[in-house]
Amino acid sequence: MQRRKFIRNATLGLAALGLSPTQSLLANQLLGSAGTFKVIRNNVGYYTEKGGTIGWLLSPQASVVIDTQFPEQSENLLSGLKTRQNFEQLDLLINTHHHGDHTGGNPVFAGLFKQHVAHANAKINQEISARKDDKLADILLPTETYTDTWAAQTGNEIVSLNYFGAGHTNGDSIIHFQNANVAHLGDLLFNRRFPYIDPGAGGNFKGWQKVLKKIRKYYDKDTIFIFGHAAENYPVTGSVADVEAMENYIKRLLQYVKKEKKKGTSLDQLVAKTTVIPKAEEWKYGERLRERNLRVAWDEV
Numbered sequence: 635m636q637r638r639k640f641i642r643n644a645t646l647g648l649a650a651l652g653l654s655p656t657q658s659l660l661a662n663q664l665l666g667s668a669g670t671f672k673v674i675r676n677n678v679g680y681y682t683e684k685g686g687t688i689g690w691l692l693s694p695q696a697s698v699v700i701d702t703q704f705p706e707q708s709e710n711l712l713s714g715l716k717t718r719q720n721f722e723q724l725d726l727l728i729n730t731h732h733h734g735d736h737t738g739g740n741p742v743f744a745g746l747f748k749q750h751v752a753h754a755n756a757k758i759n760q761e762i763s764a765r766k767d768d769k770l771a772d773i774l775l776p777t778e779t780y781t782d783t784w785a786a787q788t789g790n791e792i793v794s795l796n797y798f799g800a801g802h803t804n805g806d807s808i809i810h811f812q813n814a815n816v817a818h819l820g821d822l823l824f825n826r827r828f829p830y831i832d833p834g835a836g837g838n839f840k841g842w843q844k845v846l847k848k849i850r851k852y853y854d855k856d857t858i859f860i861f862g863h864a865a866e867n868y869p870v871t872g873s874v875a876d877v878e879a880m881e882n883y884i885k886r887l888l889q890y891v892k893k894e895k896k897k898g899t900s901l902d903q904l905v906a907k908t909t910v911i912p913k914a915e916e917w918k919y920g921e922r923l924r925e926r927n928l929r930v931a932w933d934e935v
């Protein structure tokens with residue numbers, strides 16, 4: 635049995651024993667950790683458990699966390715990081731964008747960071763959706779925002795944030811650890827999996843395609859990218875070739891929907907008959923999001 639599966643099964647077993655969340659957390663720590671920690675390059679790595687991939691930098695001189703999944707996952711992340719390198723406060727907490735599977739664990743870090751940064755629109759979006767759900771008291775908003783670019787030095791690393799326009803939402807940051815040359819793309823990249831898009835928060839496919847092109851030109855062949863999500867058995871990190879593949883997916887999606895619309899296919903017919911997008915067949919996971927992609931693209935072409 636794979637180690638991860640073993641841990642998951644063991645954890646489910648502990649839940650079945652009726653352990654409290656704290657006891658379960660303790661048990662998870664004894665078992666190792668609920669999620670997966672992986673070092674990517676230098677002192678930069680990622681953590682996956684449930685929700686959008688978390689990026690981190692941890693050295694004796696610097697500590698950065700990008701995205702927080704949900705509270706339980708952030709607790710696990712925090713205790714896992716501290717066993718590697720103890721720290722009092724993070725230098726930087728960063729959110730790639732506002733969605734709950736990337737910001738839900740923010741409150742776990744209350745009082746545990748020096749700066750908390752996100753794009754200005756991400757902060758607005760986070761506040762709007764929390765107000766809509768009557769959950770303003772449960773969220774933690776960034777303390778600092780930017781509109782085009784932002785950078786800071788922490789230890790030997792320079793961390794820069796870039797905004798290249800609306801795509802997945804209208805507030806997606808790309809976070810670059812310049813010396814390690816690792817960049818977190820947040821949900822601008824769903825690796826071989828139908829992406830979630832949020833038109834209500836300014837997301838649109840045409841813009842998204844442009845943003846991916848800018849990413850491809852701005853970073854380089856040696857850059858390792860962290861992806862917000864990946865299809866099962868696909869990695870959550872990769873290269874510029876994966877950025878190009880995602881850009882191609884969006885291009886083919888728009889082309890396909892436009893052609894079908896012109897031919898007189900109705901939206902419902904299109905949804906019913908489509909399993910994959912021609913010339914982007916690697917994207918085949920997630921029926922619900924496939925339908926959403928078709929519907930959003932329909933409105934754009």
Ligand SMILES: [Zn+2]
Pocket residue numbers: 731733802821830
């Ligand atoms: Zn998202």
